[in-house]
Amino acid sequence: MKKSLLDLQGVSKSFRTADGAPRRVLDGVNFTLVEGEIVALLGKSGSGKSTLLRIMAGLIPADGGSVSYRGRSIVEPVDGVAMVFQSFALFPWLTVQQNVELGLEAQGVAADERQQRADAMLELMGLGGFGGALPRELSGGMRQRVGIARALVTNPDVLLMDEAFSALDVLTGEGLRTDILELWDSGSIPTRGILVVSHNIEEAVMMADRIIILSSDPGRIRSEYVIDVPRPRNVDSAQVRTLIDEVYGLMTMRPAPAPAVLATVAPQVDYRLPDTDVGRIEAVLELLADPPFLGRADLPKLADEAELPDEELFPTYEALGLLGLAQVEKGDIALTPLGQRFAEAGQALRQEIFGQQLLTHVPLAARIRKDLEAEPSGTLKEERFIQLLEEALEAEEAERTLEIAIEWGRYGEVFEYDFNAGVLKLPDETIEAEATG
Numbered sequence: 475m476k477k478s479l480l481d482l483q484g485v486s487k488s489f490r491t492a493d494g495a496p497r498r499v500l501d502g503v504n505f506t507l508v509e510g511e512i513v514a515l516l517g518k519s520g521s522g523k524s525t526l527l528r529i530m531a532g533l534i535p536a537d538g539g540s541v542s543y544r545g546r547s548i549v550e551p552v553d554g555v556a557m558v559f560q561s562f563a564l565f566p567w568l569t570v571q572q573n574v575e576l577g578l579e580a581q582g583v584a585a586d587e588r589q590q591r592a593d594a595m596l597e598l599m600g601l602g603g604f605g606g607a608l609p610r611e612l613s614g615g616m617r618q619r620v621g622i623a624r625a626l627v628t629n630p631d632v633l634l635m636d637e638a639f640s641a642l643d644v645l646t647g648e649g650l651r652t653d654i655l656e657l658w659d660s661g662s663i664p665t666r667g668i669l670v671v672s673h674n675i676e677e678a679v680m681m682a683d684r685i686i687i688l689s690s691d692p693g694r695i696r697s698e699y700v701i702d703v704p705r706p707r708n709v710d711s712a713q714v715r716t717l718i719d720e721v722y723g724l725m726t727m728r729p730a731p732a733p734a735v736l737a738t739v740a741p742q743v744d745y746r747l748p749d750t751d752v753g754r755i756e757a758v759l760e761l762l763a764d765p766p767f768l769g770r771a772d773l774p775k776l777a778d779e780a781e782l783p784d785e786e787l788f789p790t791y792e793a794l795g796l797l798g799l800a801q802v803e804k805g806d807i808a809l810t811p812l813g814q815r816f817a818e819a820g821q822a823l824r825q826e827i828f829g830q831q832l833l834t835h836v837p838l839a840a841r842i843r844k845d846l847e848a849e850p851s852g853t854l855k856e857e858r859f860i861q862l863l864e865e866a867l868e869a870e871e872a873e874r875t876l877e878i879a880i881e882w883g884r885y886g887e888v889f890e891y892d893f894n895a896g897v898l899k900l901p902d903e904t905i906e907a908e909a910t911g
């Protein structure tokens with residue numbers, strides 16, 4: 475059996491929301507990284523991926539469960555586990571060489587050896603000759619090479635990478651990723667296990683032996699996907715395209731409800747609404763309805779056509795699914811009959827369909843509408859709903875979720891909103907109809 479490098483059992487973590495209430499970000503996470511594997515961790519924004527990585531790096535403690543590296547409990551950063559950050563995290567006043575030597579200094583390595591090892595690592599990372607440069611003199615891609623060199627120079631047993639390529643342009647990110655895989659696959663580095671957090675499905679499929687998908691609120695491991703294809707992988711091969719499709723499907727799928735509640739299952743009032751707007755929802759729906767897709771599309775192909783990044787497309791797919799306008803299955807997205815009707819409808823009918831779906835499928839919108847109807851004035855301050863959401867979400871999330879509900883609600887003519895007063899109200903015609911009826 476392969477030896478375990480990192481082992482997490484029943485790990486939980488809560489943070490305090492703005493009003494001091496604890497909010498559980500991770501709950502009962504079990505995960506083992508074994509020798510010889512690259513694992514990619516995917517999940518929606520805010521699902522707790524970085525938190526999990528920081529726990530493994532010993533940068534923050536878990537609240538519950540056990541976290542160990544080669545059988546030893548992790549309570550602080552340990553030699554043997556190194557991390558690469560999205561933001562590069564270089565010291566701007568230190569040279570490239572000094573930045574790379576930092577990790578060795580912390581380990582008490584003598585100056586001569588530090589210099590030698592840093593030189594060799596800079597050479598390996600294609601940075602030979604840049605040792606004396608300051609970070610600001612380098613391009614983003616080269617800066618991240620420094621960040622990676624600083625982690626690798628310590629000869630880490632385990633390398634943790636937190637969206638290490640996402641701040642780079644696509645080509646630069648791909649180049650760097652390929653270089654790291656070459657170092658790994660050729661055995662040029664002593665690292666025995668790599669864990670990468672990513673937003674990018676293609677990146678995960680190109681790199682990993684295993685993909686783990688984290689669900690949100692609280693973060694739990696929702697699915698695991700093994701990729702049994704030798705590296706280097708060809709991104710254009712049918713095999714890799716199929717894998718990307720399947721992972722797309724897993725990512726956009728809402729967790730399957732228990733069969734008994736299939737018809738009635740609805741998210742909670744405090745469900746974190748997907749961060750997308752009506753414009754994007756309409757645009758993606760139209761793209762899907764039009765040729766060449768005519769109602770059904772392969773997700774990566776739709777992504778190419780839409781020219782939107784995954785971070786914007788995923789929430790939009792989720793919104794379409796939530797509202798019953800489209801369904802995602804196995805790497806495809808298909809319009810439902812109602813979604814088809816929506817696509818063919820004029821503006822007024824679109825808004826009506828949207829409003830009805832909102833009331834049926836988004837409990838927060840239904841709650842706002844019901845509370846407004848119960849008020850003689852038909853108006854309510856938005857604070858009330860912010861407070862309601864803050865019972866489960868942190869302040870910023872609560873505000874964002876309400877903002878989305880308000881935008882959707884206005885479009886669906888379910889309620890109106892006075893921006894200056896921060897007041898929600900029933901649409902005028904509802905109040906008139908109630909007064910006369």
Ligand SMILES: Nc1ncnc2c1ncn2[C@@H]1O[C@H](COP(=O)(O)OP(=O)(O)OP(=O)(O)O)[C@@H](O)[C@H]1O
Nearest residue numbers: 489490499517518519520521522523524525526868
């Ligand atoms: N120090 C902290 N104090 C309070 N809340 C925090 C703290 N760190 C993270 N959180 C919250 O925990 C949740 C998970 O954050 P985390 O950064 O781990 O998610 P993520 O999946 O990495 O997101 P992203 O993909 O956007 O980077 C978020 O709601 C975040 O706001």
